[in-house]
Amino acid sequence: MKNNNENQEQKGVTGWIDKRLPIFTFMNHNLRDYPTPKNLNYFWNFGSLAGITLVIMIITGILLAMQYTANTDLAFESVERIMRDVNNGWLLRYIHMNGASMFFIIVFIHIFRGLYYGSYKYPREILWMLGVVILLLMMATAFMGYVLPWGQMSFWGATVITNLFSAFPIIGDYIVTFLWGGFSVDNPTLSRFFVLHYLLPFAIVGVVALHLVALHQFGSNNPTGVDVKSENDTIPFHPYYTVKDYFGLGVFLIVFAGLVFFAPNFLGHPDNYIPANPLQTPAHIVPEWYFLPFYAILRAVPDKLLGVLLMFAAVLVLFFLPWLDKHKVRSANFRPFYKQFYWLFAIDCIILGWVGAMPAEGIYVLIARIATAYYFSFFLIIMPLLSKFEKVSDHLPSSISSAVLSKKFDNSTKESYVK
Amino acid sequence: MDKIDSKNKKTVSSVDEDKRDFLFVTTAGLAIAGGGVTLWSMIDTMNPSKDVLALASTEVDLSPIEEGQSLTVMWRGKPIFIRHRTNEEIDDASGTDVTNLIHKATDESRVKNPKWLVVVGVCTHLGCVPLGQKIGDSKGDFNGWFCPCHGSHYDTSGRIRKGPAPLNLEVPPYEFVSDDIIRIG
Numbered sequence: 101m102k103n104n105n106e107n108q109e110q111k112g113v114t115g116w117i118d119k120r121l122p123i124f125t126f127m128n129h130n131l132r133d134y135p136t137p138k139n140l141n142y143f144w145n146f147g148s149l150a151g152i153t154l155v156i157m158i159i160t161g162i163l164l165a166m167q168y169t170a171n172t173d174l175a176f177e178s179v180e181r182i183m184r185d186v187n188n189g190w191l192l193r194y195i196h197m198n199g200a201s202m203f204f205i206i207v208f209i210h211i212f213r214g215l216y217y218g219s220y221k222y223p224r225e226i227l228w229m230l231g232v233v234i235l236l237l238m239m240a241t242a243f244m245g246y247v248l249p250w251g252q253m254s255f256w257g258a259t260v261i262t263n264l265f266s267a268f269p270i271i272g273d274y275i276v277t278f279l280w281g282g283f284s285v286d287n288p289t290l291s292r293f294f295v296l297h298y299l300l301p302f303a304i305v306g307v308v309a310l311h312l313v314a315l316h317q318f319g320s321n322n323p324t325g326v327d328v329k330s331e332n333d334t335i336p337f338h339p340y341y342t343v344k345d346y347f348g349l350g351v352f353l354i355v356f357a358g359l360v361f362f363a364p365n366f367l368g369h370p371d372n373y374i375p376a377n378p379l380q381t382p383a384h385i386v387p388e389w390y391f392l393p394f395y396a397i398l399r400a401v402p403d404k405l406l407g408v409l410l411m412f413a414a415v416l417v418l419f420f421l422p423w424l425d426k427h428k429v430r431s432a433n434f435r436p437f438y439k440q441f442y443w444l445f446a447i448d449c450i451i452l453g454w455v456g457a458m459p460a461e462g463i464y465v466l467i468a469r470i471a472t473a474y475y476f477s478f479f480l481i482i483m484p485l486l487s488k489f490e491k492v493s494d495h496l497p498s499s500i501s502s503a504v505l506s507k508k509f510d511n512s513t514k515e516s517y518v519k
Numbered sequence: 520m521d522k523i524d525s526k527n528k529k530t531v532s533s534v535d536e537d538k539r540d541f542l543f544v545t546t547a548g549l550a551i552a553g554g555g556v557t558l559w560s561m562i563d564t565m566n567p568s569k570d571v572l573a574l575a576s577t578e579v580d581l582s583p584i585e586e587g588q589s590l591t592v593m594w595r596g597k598p599i600f601i602r603h604r605t606n607e608e609i610d611d612a613s614g615t616d617v618t619n620l621i622h623k624a625t626d627e628s629r630v631k632n633p634k635w636l637v638v639v640g641v642c643t644h645l646g647c648v649p650l651g652q653k654i655g656d657s658k659g660d661f662n663g664w665f666c667p668c669h670g671s672h673y674d675t676s677g678r679i680r681k682g683p684a685p686l687n688l689e690v691p692p693y694e695f696v697s698d699d700i701i702r703i704g
Contacts, residue, residue, distance in 0.1 A: 263646035284596030381647040
């Protein structure tokens with residue numbers, strides 16, 4: 101296919117440019133002809149949705165930055181001005197605010213998709229790890245963005261999260277002072293958070309580009325988890341998946357717009373409409389919903405340092421997934437035991453999110469501890485054990501085509517063109 | 520062409536290896552040192568600036584604070600709790616068995632004048648401001664301060680007695696300028 105493009109030199113302006121800068125060949129190769137497994141389900145929409153949401157966030161963010169003032173005396177007022185005086189400022193801010201939540205929902209589903217269908221396994225390890233890097237960058241960006249309106253939750257969220265670093269012995273206090281640029285969360289902190297909040301999304305764009313390069317090296321995984329074996333297993337990206345992604349985008353935008361127009365503050369916290377007050381801590385500090393599971397893990401541990409380490413470990417463990425789960429079969433559809441533990445894990449994460457929003461006392465602490473224990477056992481005990489002992493289901497298809505045609509033992513496609 | 524090639528080969532073989540190593544090591548060494556110094560000067564701009572450091576000391580007049588009352592002042596952007604302790608509170612704090620404490624410290628080591636307790640009003644867990652300064656605030660199980668964020672209880676000496684905080688409320692550096700005035704920082 102590649103040879104065809106090179107031999108048939110296109111005519112006209114497009115051809116002239118393409119010969120010197122093969123951008124059209126590149127686009128054709130990656131967005132049009134790009135062979136994609138023909139059995140992808142709607143869970144494969146979330147990658148492109150995440151990309152689109154990133155673009156929405158960057159555009160609204162740039163426009164908001166033109167109106168925002170990163171100074172402790174003016175920040176809160178400038179956000180209120182955006183809400184009241186700037187033309188469509190309310191729309192801009194509500195899109196940006198809820199867009200962050202949408203971004204996390206999409207990315208969480210995207211990650212759970214990968215977890216279910218084993219998309220992190222050979223040869224997609226680096227693809228997966230780049231995804232974890234994107235998640236970490238997103239978390240840092242979202243956290244710093246939440247500080248910018250300089251409300252009570254902004255201020256105390258920033259105080260609590262930056263204080264996490266004080267848990268490290270000896271260097272802890274220096275790190276915290278360095279992060280703050282002072283002795284408490286104050287103006288230097290706000291201005292650097294603003295700068296980094298503006299910078300990091302572009303770093304995310306860079307890592308997303310690498311993520312895509314790694315993806316296109318071996319192509320998408322698919323619901324059977326079986327490798328593409330012949331051209332019969334694939335269809336061109338355009339028009340089949342452009343249309344499917346486009347339809348998914350429509351559904352997504354309906355949900356997104358519903359939130360923006362009818363419940364813009366549903367996922368926020370009312371305390372953040374009170375200007376920051378360094379002398380008074382709100383009675384109940386809660387992070388944004390997407391951090392709740394990690395917050396629950398932090399609070400489940402009575403020891404400060406251990407709690408902080410476990411919370412970081414909860415994300416970092418994802419980097420090691422390709423080596424924790426060495427089972428040969430990718431898709432959970434053909435791993436009856438893994439499938440059950442997987443769903444238990446999904447429920448476990450929701451429970452963690454729920455206790456993270458509850459006060460850290462009584463029964464909630466116990467629930468948080470059990471849920472934390474399962475969170476880590478899933479990765480560190482269950483996965484390695486299943487890799488050794490779980491039998492492969494008899495229903496594992498020999499190829500994507502045979503699965504699609506639901507012929508379990510059809511080997512005819514296997515013989516034709518092996519890649 | 521041939522001539523030049525053979526000429527080049529000659530020079531290559533007669534290269535002074537020691538001289539090359541020396542040049543390599545000095546170039547790399549200076550580049551690393553220079554780069555390091557430059558990098559540090561860049562990173563250091565993010566540390567507390569001089570105007571922030573200049574606010575590092577505060578004087579407080581204690582005379583208006585009656586026995587049993589508390590005052591909160593700001594120092595380095597953090598609240599400082601100053602409590603004029605009653606005799607009962609002092610006895611309570613100094614009578615506590617130190618061996619059972621989470622962070623062992625005698626009350627004597629935490630005050631300059633037992634009547635006055637001066638501590639940084641920042642919970643040592645994750646930096647919230649504990650309750651107990653205002654009338655009607657919950658003072659926790661030990662009649663000192665209570666942090667509502669994650670439930671740490673402090674006693675009348677600002678020592679951690681119960682909850683997730685690992686350390687006692689920090690005692691800031693301060694001195695009595697006169698009987699009624701202290702300088703914090």
